[in-house]
Amino acid sequence: MASCVKDDSxxxxxxxxxxxxxxxxxxxxxxxxxxxxIVPEIEQSIPVPEDELxxxxxxxxxxxxxxxxxxxxxxxxxxxxxxLPGDYTVTYRVTVKSTGVMFMKLFPLKVINRFSLGWLLLExxxxxxxxxxVLPNDTVVNHIYSELNPxxxxxxxxxxxxxxxxxxxxxxxxxxENQGIRLDYDVLLKDxxxxxxxxxxxxxxxxxxxxxxxxxxxxxxxxxxxHIYVAGGFPGDVKYMNALPFPGxxxxxxxxxxxxxxxxxxxxxxxxxxxxxxxxxxxxxxxxTGASLIPQFQFFNAPTASGAFNMxxxxxxxxxxxxAYKANMYNNVFKDENGELFLYQVExxxxxxxxxxxxxxxxxxxxxxxxxxxxxxxxPQVYCVKGQxxxxxxxxxxxxxxILSIAAGETITKLKINSTSMQVATWDGAxxxxxxxxxxxxxxxxxxxxxxxxxxxxxxVYKG
Amino acid sequence: xxxxxxxxxxxxxxxxxxxxxxxxSFIIKPDTLVQDTxxxxxxxxxxxxxxxxxxxxxFTGKTTAIEGKHFTLTPPVIKAxxxxxxxxxxxxxxxxxQDSTFVIQFEIKDNEVFRQGPTDRLLYKIxxxxxxxxxxxxxxxxxxxxxxxxxxxxxxxxxxxxxTISTGAQFSQIMSILQKMRVELLNYEKxxxxxxxxxxxxVTFPTL
Numbered sequence: 001m002a003s004c005v006k007d008d009s010x011x012x013x014x015x016x017x018x019x020x021x022x023x024x025x026x027x028x029x030x031x032x033x034x035x036x037x038i039v040p041e042i043e044q045s046i047p048v049p050e051d052e053l054x055x056x057x058x059x060x061x062x063x064x065x066x067x068x069x070x071x072x073x074x075x076x077x078x079x080x081x082x083x084l085p086g087d088y089t090v091t092y093r094v095t096v097k098s099t100g101v102m103f104m105k106l107f108p109l110k111v112i113n114r115f116s117l118g119w120l121l122l123e124x125x126x127x128x129x130x131x132x133x134v135l136p137n138d139t140v141v142n143h144i145y146s147e148l149n150p151x152x153x154x155x156x157x158x159x160x161x162x163x164x165x166x167x168x169x170x171x172x173x174x175x176x177e178n179q180g181i182r183l184d185y186d187v188l189l190k191d192x193x194x195x196x197x198x199x200x201x202x203x204x205x206x207x208x209x210x211x212x213x214x215x216x217x218x219x220x221x222x223x224x225x226x227h228i229y230v231a232g233g234f235p236g237d238v239k240y241m242n243a244l245p246f247p248g249x250x251x252x253x254x255x256x257x258x259x260x261x262x263x264x265x266x267x268x269x270x271x272x273x274x275x276x277x278x279x280x281x282x283x284x285x286x287x288x289t290g291a292s293l294i295p296q297f298q299f300f301n302a303p304t305a306s307g308a309f310n311m312x313x314x315x316x317x318x319x320x321x322x323x324a325y326k327a328n329m330y331n332n333v334f335k336d337e338n339g340e341l342f343l344y345q346v347e348x349x350x351x352x353x354x355x356x357x358x359x360x361x362x363x364x365x366x367x368x369x370x371x372x373x374x375x376x377x378x379x380p381q382v383y384c385v386k387g388q389x390x391x392x393x394x395x396x397x398x399x400x401x402x403i404l405s406i407a408a409g410e411t412i413t414k415l416k417i418n419s420t421s422m423q424v425a426t427w428d429g430a431x432x433x434x435x436x437x438x439x440x441x442x443x444x445x446x447x448x449x450x451x452x453x454x455x456x457x458x459x460x461v462y463k464g
Numbered sequence: 465x466x467x468x469x470x471x472x473x474x475x476x477x478x479x480x481x482x483x484x485x486x487x488x489s490f491i492i493k494p495d496t497l498v499q500d501t502x503x504x505x506x507x508x509x510x511x512x513x514x515x516x517x518x519x520x521x522x523f524t525g526k527t528t529a530i531e532g533k534h535f536t537l538t539p540p541v542i543k544a545x546x547x548x549x550x551x552x553x554x555x556x557x558x559x560x561x562q563d564s565t566f567v568i569q570f571e572i573k574d575n576e577v578f579r580q581g582p583t584d585r586l587l588y589k590i591x592x593x594x595x596x597x598x599x600x601x602x603x604x605x606x607x608x609x610x611x612x613x614x615x616x617x618x619x620x621x622x623x624x625x626x627x628t629i630s631t632g633a634q635f636s637q638i639m640s641i642l643q644k645m646r647v648e649l650l651n652y653e654k655x656x657x658x659x660x661x662x663x664x665x666x667v668t669f670p671t672l
Contacts, residue, residue: 199640228643234635241640243647251650294606294642296671 017096018045019053021105026090028107030081032114033141038077038107040092050075054095062087062108082147084187085113115144115188120463121425122161122174123432125455129154129176131161131188132454133463134434140451145183149190155179158458164212167232172463175207180220185463198227198240211260213275219288224255226277228288228295246279247286247297255280259321261330263287263348273348276330278321284312285346300353307354309344316342322375322382322417331375331382331395333360339368343382343395360393364400367391374417381443383422385412390424392443404437404445413457421448425457432457470510472519472572473581474588475548485589490557491596492619497557502590504551504570508542509581517542519549520575524587529566534558534592537570542578553590561594568592599628606642608670611661621648645669 023040030036038057042050057071057079071079071090090107119134131145145154155176162173163185170185180194195201197220206223213219218229225243232238246254261276275288277297286297300311316334319341324331328349334342345356361368372385380395388411390404406412410426410433417423422445424435432454437445474484488502506519519540529535536554543549553568568590572580580586596615607614607627618641619625626632627641646669652659659667 199637200644230636230639236634236636238636239640241636241642242644244643245646245650249650249653251647251654293639294670295639 015046016099016101017048019043019094019096019103021092021094021103023105023107026107026109029110029112031112032085033080033082033147034114035080036077036090036109038090038092040076040105042075042094048096048098052097054093054097056091056093056095058091058093059083059088059109060091062089081109081111083111084189085111087111113186114141115463116186117464118462119423119434120161120172120461121432121434121454121457122158122459123455123457124156124158127156128455129156129158129174130455131174134451138449138451140453142453144188148188149183152181152190154181159207160210161459161461162210162212163461163463164210164218166212166215166218166229168229168238172461173210175210178205180205180207180210197229198242200242202227202243208256208258209260211262211275213260213262213288217274219260219275221256221258221260221277224280225252226256226288226297230293230295241295244288244295244297247299253281257318257321259318259332261321261323261346261348262328264328273328273353276321276346276348278314278318278332280318282312283315284310285314286312287348303354304352307352309354309357311346311354314344319371320373320375322373323377324375325377325379325381329355331373333373333382341367341370345395356395358395358398360398360400363398364391364393366402367393367400372412372415374415374422376417376439376443377419378439379443383415383417385415390415390445403443406435407433414459416460418462423460425460427456431455434460468510469574469577469579470508470513470517471581472506472508472542472578473585474570474572475505475507475585484585484587485591487625488555488590488592489596489625490555490561490592490594491616492623492625493557499557500555502553502555504540504553504588505548506540506542506551506572507548507581508578512545512547513542513577515544517577518575519551519578520573521551522571522573524569524571526567526569526589529568529590529592534561534566535568535590555590555592557594561592563595565591565593565595565597596625599631601628601630603628603638606638606670607645608668609665611663611665611667613659613661614667617649617652617659617667618645621645642669 020043021040026038055073055075057077059069059071088109090109092105093102095102115133117136121132123130130143132142133144134140157177160175164171164173172183172185174181182191184191194205202222204223207220209221211219216232220227227240227243229240243252245251257278257280263273263275273287278285286299288295289298290296303310316336319335320333322331330346332344341360343358343360346353347355367384370384370386374383382393384391384393388405389402391400392403393400406426410428412424413427414425422437426433431452434451436449438448521540534556538552540551570588572586574580598610602610618627661667
């Protein structure tokens with residue numbers, strides 16, 4: 001059964017302006033911090049001028065969790081995307097002002113880690129710490145630490161940046177004079193502070209050197225004392241342990257120089273020189289053993305007939321300890337009380353580790369006063385920095401040659417080396433520079449790349 | 465309307481680990497401390513009330529501590545409008561704790577206003593002592609042979625009795641404790657000479 005009723009109401013039915021949003025410009029994939037541009041087409045069934053429409057661009061993680069990020073209220077989107085790497089959805093809302101009716105289009109967006117590879121430069125920008133990155137395509141991105149970690153300023157002055165990769169995880173360590181922090185390796189977000197890395201945090205946080213010894217071992221020299229981190233193989237939390245005591249009943253009465261050599265490890269069946277250290281109080285080397293369970297320092301044995309020197313009685317100031325041109329070989333440059341430089345070569349895989357000692361400056365007086373050293377990992381050579389000049393010191397012949405002068409007005413703040421290149425950071429009083437030199441088969445340097453516009457570069461590391 | 469009493473049970477407050485006991489030792493406390501407080505955490509199932517409600521807590525036969533001498537239990541009450549309560553238990557440091565460990569096992573019982581809650585949450589045990597007891601999993605590898613003097617030395621330097629897995633330390637932490645003990649023993653010997661245990665043996669910690 002049906003019936004009809006006359007419509008006596010005063011209401012009117014109005015046809016709405018229907019909007020259809022189309023787009024061919026959205027990329028779908030973007031590098032973190034790149035600018036996302038989307039220029040959609042808007043078709044209206046009852047066209048009105050586009051300034052009578054309201055626009056809103058927002059972004060949220062694809063899974064729907066996380067904060068809604070407002071991007072812009074413009075008709076087209078042209079905004080840098082600074083969110084963490086991951087899968088997102090960009091939502092475009094167009095609202096007709098006169099009716100309040102909203103139309104929407106979704107754009108899937110994958111944000112890719114921009115900083116997975118490159119040189120991380122730890123820099124002092126007029127008293128503020130930060131990190132710049134030199135990407136493999138030679139693009140430089142500045143201020144990445146401060147942009148990714150707002151409100152978490154780095155403690156100053158800065159000292160060191162390094163990468164730790166153990167069974168317990170992969171992180172980037174940043175050390176300052178009296179603080180240390182750890183960044184997530186992938187996204188560079190602050191993960192934790194040094195005081196939380198220990199079962200019992202040292203009274204004085206004064207990190208001097210960090211080194212990853214192996215997948216299960218890392219160590220920190222803090223205020224001259226050695227703290228070991230043994231990761232993996234057992235349940236529960238893993239943290240740095242209390243400082244190791246010095247052998248011979250000295251307890252905590254020692255002060256390691258800020259250098260750590262990596263030994264062949266305790267499992268090779270030859271030696272147990274897990275790590276190499278130099279104590280500034282006894283002025284002798286010592287090594288780490290038993291690091292799998294009960295790490296402890298040991299003095300080296302007295303030299304054998306083939307020993308070039310007594311590992312326990314160096315008696316000089318250690319200026320550098322670098323991996324040399326053979327596995328487990330370390331070049332150690334010392335300075336005596338008269339300023340003379342000496343090379344002590346140590347081979348940790350040898351039953352007699354003291355393999356070579358020679359006075360550098362006795363026959364190379366021009367090297368007296370050199371302050372920075374980097375050993376070639378391919379040839380028996382050491383690069384020595386004295387003022388503006390870099391010298392190439394040839395170990396077998398005990399000779400040296402000046403091979404490079406940096407630009408006038410610049411001072412070298414850090415110098416490192418790998419198998420193919422030398423990296424030099426300089427400061428000209430106004431900005432920092434970062435140079436990469438190729439190393440030829442004879443150890444000579446040729447400028448490969450140059451980057452400028454940094455703060456004062458304190459240290460750098462390759463994230464790869 | 466039928467008015468059933470609310471249920472009541474022990475609840476540790478964290479909702480992560482349902483602890484049913486706590487071990488307390490005065491040995492790590494300053495000599496001047498003669499009383500300390502441990503709390504019983506109670507929670508009700510059911511509605512809050514507009515009046516204070518007393519809780520009936522008694523002691524099981526496993527209790528060896530003497531109320532009034534070794535401990536004092538304040539009258540347990542769920543206050544008006546509340547769903548839970550922290551009930552202080554005052555532990556008194558007594559001479560006999562230096563060679564004995566005392567047990568207080570509390571048991572929630574029914575009364576006019578509360579019925580017993582879940583059966584596995586009706587008991588709570590406190591052990592209290594002023595001495596050290598050798599942990600069942602003493603780590604000879606890390607700490608060497610056991611002696612009471614060594615144990616006392618460790619606890620006094622660490623400020624905790626958590627030195628093995630069963631007493632609350634983690635494996636990585638045990639490695640750290642060994643390093644600290646090595647240094648602490650050297651510091652002690654510099655001041656006082658060697659430390660000898662109750663068997664006349666010199667206290668040492670292992671080296672490889």
